[in-house]
Amino acid sequence: MKHSPNSPILLTSSLHVDEARKAIADLVSELLQESQTMHHPADIETVSLDHAINRILAEDLLSPIDVPAADNSAMDGYAFNGQCLKTNADEISLRVAGTALAGKPYEGEIQAGECLKIMTGAVMPAACDTVIPQEFTATNHESISFKSDQLKAGENRRLRGEDLQKGKAAITAGRLLRPSDLGLAASLGIATLKVRRKLKVAILSSGDELRSLGESLTAGSIYDSNRYSLTGLLNRLDLEIVDCGIVRDDPASLKQAFIEAAAKADVLISSGGVSVGEADFTKQIMQELGDVGFWKIAMRPGRPMAFGILKPIPGTSSARKTLFFGLPGNPVAVMVTFYQFVRSALLQLNGASQTEPPLVQAVTETAIRKKPGRTEFQRAILGRNAEGKPSVRLTGSQGAGILRSMSEANCFVILGHDQGNIAAGDWVDIALFDGLL
Template sequence: MTTLNEFSSCVAQYDPHALPVTAAQAIVREWATPVTAVERVPLHDALDRVLAEDIISPGDVPAHDNSAMDGYAFRGTALAAAAASDSSTVELTVAGKALAGHPFSGAVAVNQCVRVMTGASMPADCDTVVPQELVTRTGDTIRFAADAVRGGANRRLAGEDLARGSAALLAGRIMRASDLGLIASLGIAEVPVRRRLRVAFFSTGDELRSLGEPLDPGCVYDSNRHTLFAMLRRLNIDPLDLGVVRDQPAALEAALRSAAASADVVLTSGGVSVGEADFTKQLLQTFGDVAFWSLAMRPGRPLAFGRVWSGERPGVGRPALFFGLPGNPVAVMVTFYQIVREALLKMAGATPRPVPVLQAASREVIRKRAGRTEFQRGVAERDAHGQWHVTPTGSQSSGVLSSMSEANCFIVLDHARSDITAGESVDIMLFDGLI
């Protein structure tokens, strides 16, 4: 069995003490294996679920040629006849009417037309629709300019949207509202989806208190579990909150084993740095398999990735991927979005899409040390000329969670970059679509 440590050591730029962010992302991506179980759910329950199989269209969409607007359907040869006779006007007799759901079933001669409404089936032999606003009607006779339309205009063809047997949606898609509507248009009432990924998470630290508990001297309320719960719910992942675990080896070991036994992924916050009470690292070296412990990243340097088993040693019991996130609140969010999020989407069976990155001019000087990737919080806005500008949200301390609430983007400063001057271009990653 190949261990994560053995695999990771072969990755370019591997440095267990300060792994570059891109290398860490590559390692995590490689070991994020999609869940295989599939279930069929009613269409109304499929929103935000991951499609497990391609949706194949059972018929043409639309099922028949139909009118794209309100007007009159006729044979396009009438236009050629008018041209041949040097007439600038087409005159036709109205033979009947077609509404959506109520087609006209009679024959239509070359000198006739049918009154049609948007979505109505095209009458037999008709291939062109002249909009009603271009027509003058007197009784059952209509007239319009011969150059008002071309043959075949304003007609939607059968199968124009989807042809019978073609893929309407591909497996790996996270289902959106428009997708549910598309599937309903095919007459499909149930869809195959991957089972929801289950993620267990807990916080570590003797100083942490849950909401509702009194704060003893030197203690703080645990915000990380609530942040993690919200981020997981946004991905439609099944979260399992295991609460706060004290800084005691036996308690941590029991929590890790229990989490591995009941979830696909285990997330912890705190306990992976070099403090005297940080026991998680020691425990994982006993019954886990670790790829890296530290990233060349700010915030988020102390981040562990590996596997943990529910048994007493590696390879025994049920395995789960493990992410040991930092304890500082902002670092938890940054590492989740930059390292964990894509892995969870892949494990859920989705095809992760790259998060758009825009260019913006920095309104301020930004201090940056080369040799690490930084994700600073910023407020981005566009000026009257459409140019993006970004301003850092003051203190970039990883403990200032309010800076995340104030911001609307990450300012992404890559590994090799150093100080940024005012007006210099930087990459920004907008929270919309990410958070």
């Protein structure tokens, strides 16, 4: 494969974003097929519902009951046998035999010519199959009357097992569990769920110019922000984080840091040291430690990236291969490349069935300059225009080092590889930050 990450080379041509995504997805699939540990019982754990949010369901959740558990009324009204609607009478009159409430079924029998006052969710008597809404009836002491053409037999009744049948999957394996999923499990009387073990993800930043928080800045030095951005992004996915700190720009330190991180984690994410000028010794280290490709991707921001596999290190206790992402050093580029490549790979590696965030569209408030031949991810604020349509405006300067552009934004405007300039009023694709940041 021309752009395979399995050969540690420095690509001279730019890789299309979609090609990069496919190469990553293919390699993760291979890794999953090779590694039995990802499907070993030890990698599945049981957690209570109040600890299951954002975990990935390991097995289909089978319903132990029918939902609903019995035929019941879909609304407040009167239950009766729909056979009476087949008469030629224009108006039906029925005697009210009693009342059924949700949780309190009617214990008697309903005879011909009778009906039952019934509330939403109440169990339908065996003799009844139809409910007339109470607002369609006229009441007279202990009887009701209604026009026979106002409904058909069987209407307004929810059948046993209509929503979910006993033994069927209520939630399928691979689901990234949401609040509604926890509520559904609780409604079935299920208190615990089997979920995938959290991936261990090691992160480090490389660069002589980087300083940790609390240290003093000297000429040309900056505080390391990338590890904190990555920590927040990984916490959104509820993964286990191994912080390996800052590594200086020398081969020995970087190699040792990679060896130690790979021994501890399923995935290693580094930032910095992957541009053309910086990649020489990193490339040499990767040739020793694994199969890693150095890519130039046709995107803005986030052009340089490294990706591949760190092999098990002889002499260490780890027997696993470690997935590796070498992200750019610029703060915005780190977050953009994480969204576009790393996030989906982590979900895929952890057994998720849905890995890509959805895209929606909005009208751009201003013109956007764009050169064909690369994919751009511009930071923007989503709102509504005077016509009530969803609209976006850019946060200002889109430089890869301007972290404030991410902090102020609530979405990406995604401009495709072949797109050119965008006119004000054009519809554009956007990816919302909510739920991702």
